[in-house]
Amino acid sequence: MRAPWFEAVARPWRHGRIVGRYRAERHPGICAALRAATPDSVLLVGNSHAEYIGTPDFGGRPSLNIAVGGSTAADCARHLAGLRVPVRCAASVLIIGTNDIMRWRRPEQARSVARFEAEVRRILESLEAWSAQVFVAAVPPVGAWTTGRDPAAVAVFSGRLAALCAERGHRFIDPFAALRDGAGGIAGSGLYRDGVHLADYTRLATELAGLTVIDRDPTPCRDTRSWAEPVAAPARSALAPSGPRSFRTAAPNPAANLRVLRAAWAGRP
Structure with a gap:
């Protein structure tokens, strides 16, 4: 039987190895996609929730999916540090937190929450340099039947994300x-x-398309409401494209999806 201290060290190491290998697989394709970035592009960043969306169209703006399944906030920050974006894009969308609330990471501890916030700050620094607007999603809910993640941490970690958005505009x-x-x-x-x-990730793409209203001349938005309150789409700028919003989703790579899902069933990212 392994000692608790061994598992405390081995699990983060094992997680890092799994995500690192998958990130290396994704890296060439991500770099190729970024070379095609334009000022109208929207960057999709984060974990598997962001990756599985594919490349939807945001009101006539193409998206570039640079997310890596299994990522924690720290994994995502390291991933972004190794990328270069040739132009400043219209916007970026971040979905992160699901892998930070694994129970073995002790998300109920204040230091875990503080570490998450520090890593998200690093992510936002990259996204602020790469895009004119930044949208950050709340941490998604988990099933009542799953035991690997802490449902109580969803509100806490989402609250930190909301506070960072209010602080940084x-x-x-x-x-x-x-x-x-x-x-x-x-x-x-x-x-x-x-x-x-x-x-159904197509439905999630539809929700994102409705919430990420991107202005041509964006101004900082400081929304101090609680994350649990309904967040309506911001008013459309007079300069923003008019007409119905549309999206198209490229089919995700089934092999990559199954690889991450199998890891999730085994208690991994």
Whole structure:
């Protein structure tokens, strides 16, 4: 039987190895996509929730998916530090936190929350340099039947994300609101059998397309409302494109999706 201290050291190391290998697989494709970035592009950043969305169209603006499944905030910050974006894009969308609330990471401890906040600050520094607007999503809910993640931490970590958005002038959104069973961290329905991933990521792309209203001449937005309150889409600028918003989603790589899902079933990222 392994000592608790051994597991405390081995699990983060094992997680880092898994995500690092997958990040290395994704890196060439991500770099190729970034070389095609334009001032109208939207960057999708974060964990598997962001990766599985594919490349939706945001009101006529193409998206570039640079997310890596399994990432924690620290993994994401390291990933972004190794990338270069040739132009300043229209916006970026961050979905992060699901892998930071694993129970073995002790998300109930103040130091875990503080570490998460520090890593998200690093992420936002990159996104602020790369895009004119930044949208940050609340941490999605988890299934009541899953035991690997702490539902109580969903509200706490989402609250930190909302506070950072208010502090730095970004928009905090909740594209997962329809999945929540009340204001807590438990999902009502709409999840895959692992209790973490969504059953329908096309629907999530639709929600994001409705919430990420991108201005041509963006101004900082400081929204101090609680993350649990419904976050309506901001008023459209007179300079923003008019007409119905549309999106198209490129089919995600099934092999990559299954690889991450198998890891999730095994208690890994």
